[in-house]
Amino acid sequence: xxxxxxxxxxxxxxxxxxxxxxxxxxxxxxxxxxxxxxxxxxxxxxxxxxxxxxxxxxxxxxxxxxxxxxxxxxxxxxxxxxxxxxxxxxxxxxxxxxxxxxxxxxxxxxxxxxxxxxxxxxxxxxxxxxxxxxxxxxxxxxxxxxxxxxxxxxxxxxxxxxxxxxxxxxxxxxxxxxxxxxxxxxxxxxxxxxxxxxxxxxxxxxxxxxxxxxxxxxxxxxxxxxxxxxxxxxxxxxxxxxxxxxxxxxxxxxxxxxxxxxxxxxxxxxxxxxxxxxxxxxxxxxxxxxxxxxxxxxxxxxxxxxxxxxxxxxxxxxxxxxxxxxxxxxxxxxxxxxxxxxxxxxxxxxxxxxxxxxxxxxxxxxxxxxxxxxxxxxxxxxxxxxxxxxxx
Numbered sequence: 001x002x003x004x005x006x007x008x009x010x011x012x013x014x015x016x017x018x019x020x021x022x023x024x025x026x027x028x029x030x031x032x033x034x035x036x037x038x039x040x041x042x043x044x045x046x047x048x049x050x051x052x053x054x055x056x057x058x059x060x061x062x063x064x065x066x067x068x069x070x071x072x073x074x075x076x077x078x079x080x081x082x083x084x085x086x087x088x089x090x091x092x093x094x095x096x097x098x099x100x101x102x103x104x105x106x107x108x109x110x111x112x113x114x115x116x117x118x119x120x121x122x123x124x125x126x127x128x129x130x131x132x133x134x135x136x137x138x139x140x141x142x143x144x145x146x147x148x149x150x151x152x153x154x155x156x157x158x159x160x161x162x163x164x165x166x167x168x169x170x171x172x173x174x175x176x177x178x179x180x181x182x183x184x185x186x187x188x189x190x191x192x193x194x195x196x197x198x199x200x201x202x203x204x205x206x207x208x209x210x211x212x213x214x215x216x217x218x219x220x221x222x223x224x225x226x227x228x229x230x231x232x233x234x235x236x237x238x239x240x241x242x243x244x245x246x247x248x249x250x251x252x253x254x255x256x257x258x259x260x261x262x263x264x265x266x267x268x269x270x271x272x273x274x275x276x277x278x279x280x281x282x283x284x285x286x287x288x289x290x291x292x293x294x295x296x297x298x299x300x301x302x303x304x305x306x307x308x309x310x311x312x313x314x315x316x317x318x319x320x321x322x323x324x325x326x327x328x329x330x331x332x333x334x335x336x337x338x339x340x341x342x343x344x345x346x347x348x349x350x351x352x353x354x355x356x357x358x359x360x361x362x363x364x365x366x367x368x369x370x371x372x373x374x375x376x377x378x379x380x381x382x383x384x385x386x387x388x389x390x391x392x
Contacts, residue, residue, distance in 0.1 A: 006066050011130025023115060023125040027077045033211040035079035042205075044072040046190035053263040058175050058182040063135060067142035068183045070127070072190060074112035075147050079104060082216050084151070085228040089220070102151045109144045142180065149184040150191050155249060158185055162256050171260070182260070189257055195246045195275050196254060196268050202275050206242055237286040242279045246272060 007013060028037040047069060051059075059065045080094075087095040087103045098106040116126055117136075123129065128136050149158065162185050165178055174182065194205035210230070217231030230236050251272050258265035 019125045020127040032081040034208040043190045046193045047072040050186045054261045060179045067139045071143045071146035078111045089225045105148050105151045109147045146184050195250045239282045239285050246276045
């Protein structure tokens with residue numbers, strides 16, 4: 001089944017679990033458009049889905065599964081809304097504390113364990129209190145390592161390592177000797193899974209992410225700091241940012257994992273490809289003032305290196321936007337885009353329908369009242385007509 005049995009195996013009750021989850025959620029900044037408690041819940045749910053699609057078989061023991069799910073919960077706890085590039089360029093307290101190395105990832109891990117078992121921690125939320133010392137050490141190591149692997153600067157290295165692992169080792173060997181590498185890779189996939197979600201979810205996440213990036217760009221301009229990729233609202237193309245991100249980051253990473261988890265190829269990868277086709281068929285939205293950033297508007301997320309882009313246009317996706325793309329004709333892509341927009345507008349349509357129904361009911365009631373007045377007054381047709389006209 002899909003259950004885990006963690007409370008019994010690791011000696012904590014449901015109240016402690018709820019206290020822990022509420023405490024971690026409260027430490028996420030709800031004012032962040034993207035890196036907030038909703039993102040944490042989404043990554044946790046996605047990690048669970050990957051485990052249920054066969055990823056659980058790569059865990060050598062339940063304590064690894066338990067740890068990677070806890071890592072999903074806390075992987076962005078305390079996120080300030082400004083990425084590593086901003087922290088380093090601004091010489092923030094966080095950057096100085098963590099020596100410019102995986103600044104936010106180090107902070108997330110440190111903050112999580114300070115809340116759980118720090119000097120001023122609340123024992124009511126310590127989900128690890130029932131574990132033996134050796135188990136606590138193992139959980140802590142797995143969680144810290146997993147969170148550090150969510151640093152986007154490590155993306156292409158992770159993908160290359162997973163490719164090499166799948167080529168050089170059979171599945172039994174991978175499960176026996178490389179379980180944590182696979183679990184870390186899966187958490188990273190969950191963290192960048194927005195384009196793997198059906199419409200209208202992937203559109204909502206896109207707009208939230210860009211909104212947070214633009215707020216950072218505004219702050220960088222205000223403080224006269226270098227503008228981070230995709231953070232300049234006056235130069236960033238929504239369309240091209242997503243073509244680059246999906247085509248060069250998300251799709252290849254999921255295709256690699258699909259070799260180990262066939263269900264991904266059947267259920268998730270097709271969604272990613274459909275979403276990429278949607279972005280490609282949209283009208284060009286490139287701002288008139290062309291971006292001069294070094295990554296050519298590739299659409300890669302913050303802190304992502306460019307060494308893997310092989311397109312002649314610097315990974316911008318502008319050349320591929322006019323191509324059919326894996327057999328997709330322009331007509332089919334346009335039809336898919338139309339369906340996506342229809343789904344996105346369903347909620348608005350329902351709200352408008354409710355408003356229309358209310359207005360129609362009010363008008364019918366008013367009409368009935370007028371007819372009742374005519375019937376009561378009765379008599380001379382001219383008089384009734386005149387009074388009815390007066391009422392109008």
